[in-house]
Amino acid sequence: MEDFTFTGLGTKWFVRVDGKQLDNRTQKAVVEYVQDFENRFSRFLPLSEVNAFRLSPAGDYILSDEFSRLLARADRLRVLTNGSYDPAVASILEDVGYGAQHGLAPLEKTEGSRVSQWSLVGNKLTIDGPMAFDLGGIGKGYCIDRVAEIVKHFGYKYYLVDGGGDMADSTKADGSAWRVAVEYPGKPDTAASVVNLSHQGLAVSDSFRRRFGKWHHLVDAQEKKPIEKVIGCAAVARDAWAADCMTSGLFFAPLENYGALAEEFSAAYLVFQNDGTAIVSPDWQGELL
Numbered sequence: 001m002e003d004f005t006f007t008g009l010g011t012k013w014f015v016r017v018d019g020k021q022l023d024n025r026t027q028k029a030v031v032e033y034v035q036d037f038e039n040r041f042s043r044f045l046p047l048s049e050v051n052a053f054r055l056s057p058a059g060d061y062i063l064s065d066e067f068s069r070l071l072a073r074a075d076r077l078r079v080l081t082n083g084s085y086d087p088a089v090a091s092i093l094e095d096v097g098y099g100a101q102h103g104l105a106p107l108e109k110t111e112g113s114r115v116s117q118w119s120l121v122g123n124k125l126t127i128d129g130p131m132a133f134d135l136g137g138i139g140k141g142y143c144i145d146r147v148a149e150i151v152k153h154f155g156y157k158y159y160l161v162d163g164g165g166d167m168a169d170s171t172k173a174d175g176s177a178w179r180v181a182v183e184y185p186g187k188p189d190t191a192a193s194v195v196n197l198s199h200q201g202l203a204v205s206d207s208f209r210r211r212f213g214k215w216h217h218l219v220d221a222q223e224k225k226p227i228e229k230v231i232g233c234a235a236v237a238r239d240a241w242a243a244d245c246m247t248s249g250l251f252f253a254p255l256e257n258y259g260a261l262a263e264e265f266s267a268a269y270l271v272f273q274n275d276g277t278a279i280v281s282p283d284w285q286g287e288l289l
Contacts, residue, residue: 008034009042009140011164015151018158018173026154030147037143041070043090043134050090050133053125061125068123070135070142075120077138077245080261081252086221088116090134115221137218141203141244144168148240161240166203168240182286185232185272192278193234193270195286201240205247206232206272218251227251231274236286237267255279 003014004022008031015022015030022030040049049067063071074087116131140163148161148168160169160178169178177196184192185206195202207218207227218227235246246267253261262269262281270286271279280288 004030006031006034009038009143009163011140013147013161013163015147016160016162017151017156018160020156022151022156023154026151026156029150029154033146033150034143037139037146041067041135041139043132043136050087050135053127054130054132056127056130058128059126061127063120063123063125065123068120068125070139071120071125071133073138073142073241073245074133074135076264077249077252080249080257080264082222082254082257084220084222085137085248085252086115087133087135087137088118088131089219089221090132137205137248138241138245140164141166141201141239141241144240144244145201160197163240166201166240166244167197168201169197169199171198182234182270191289192272193284193286193288195234195236197236201237201243202234203237203240203243203247204232204234205251207251220252229274230271232272233269234286235265235267235269236284237265242267 002021003016004027005012005014007013013034039045042048043050045051049064053061071087077085117128118131119126144161144163144166145168147163148159151159151161158170158173160167167180171177177198180195180197180202181191182193182195182204184190219225220227230251233247233250235243235250237243237246242265246261246265246269249261249265250258250269250271258269261267268283268285269281270284273279
């Protein structure tokens with residue numbers, strides 16, 4: 001069993017098929033989809049759809065079906081986190097220098113930053129002026145699920161798709177689950193838990209992978225500063241997109257909203273806080289180490 005590996009969305013991917021190897025046609029379809037997704041939805045590419053409104057005046061605009069679907073889920077997360085999660089935070093990220101060059105300016109730079117206002121009804125986006133979106137917190141999970149669909153479409157029943165540590169899977173050929181380690185935030189060689197995945201999605205997130213001085217990429221749209229209380233989390237849900245959305249919600253939502261998030265995404269979760277404590281949902285079935 002040999003993994004098919006490639007790079008996309010700024011991270012390493014692998015697709016593992018139990019008992020087989022992906023043929024060239026399937027490999028080509030997978031890579032083409034991930035490249036297309038990156039071209040359309042990466043904040044770092046000036047011609048992507050998320051950057052389409054950088055110079056646009058206030059008004060109404062019609063989005064593609066896929067962009068609308070992604071942004072509708074982001075809007076739901078915005079509600080569940082009391083506005084702390086907002087893909088329009090792209091403006092703040094760029095004000096502090098987190099663009100393609102990944103350099104950061106002093107903290108006080110955000111004092112004059114503004115999060116643009118937007119709303120979505122169906123495919124119609126309404127904005128109050130020029131803006132850009134950052135869907136990095138939830139887009140990869142969506143992309144992973146689409147890759148899994150491609151793999152299934154080409155006849156592979158037993159698979160594990162891994163996009164930078166977030167995963168979607170079926171089972172192994174013998175019906176058993178995939179056994180996956182969840183690393184402790186900031187310690188890639190240390191496992192905090194081990195989970196058995198079967199027709200589920202797993203997402204992990206932490207504030208260490210994209211960190212620059214006192215800043216990292218998880219910025220509260222209300223406070224205009226990086227999240228500090230949560231340093232990492234993991235979620236298991238019905239698919240990779242739901243799990244990815246859950247981890248974003250866990251970073252940004254107050255503790256009292258965790259139950260609503262878990263219900264929304266049918267997810268179990270593990271959260272690591274900056275005081276060294278952890279929060280584990282009652283239905284987390286992974287082995288804690």
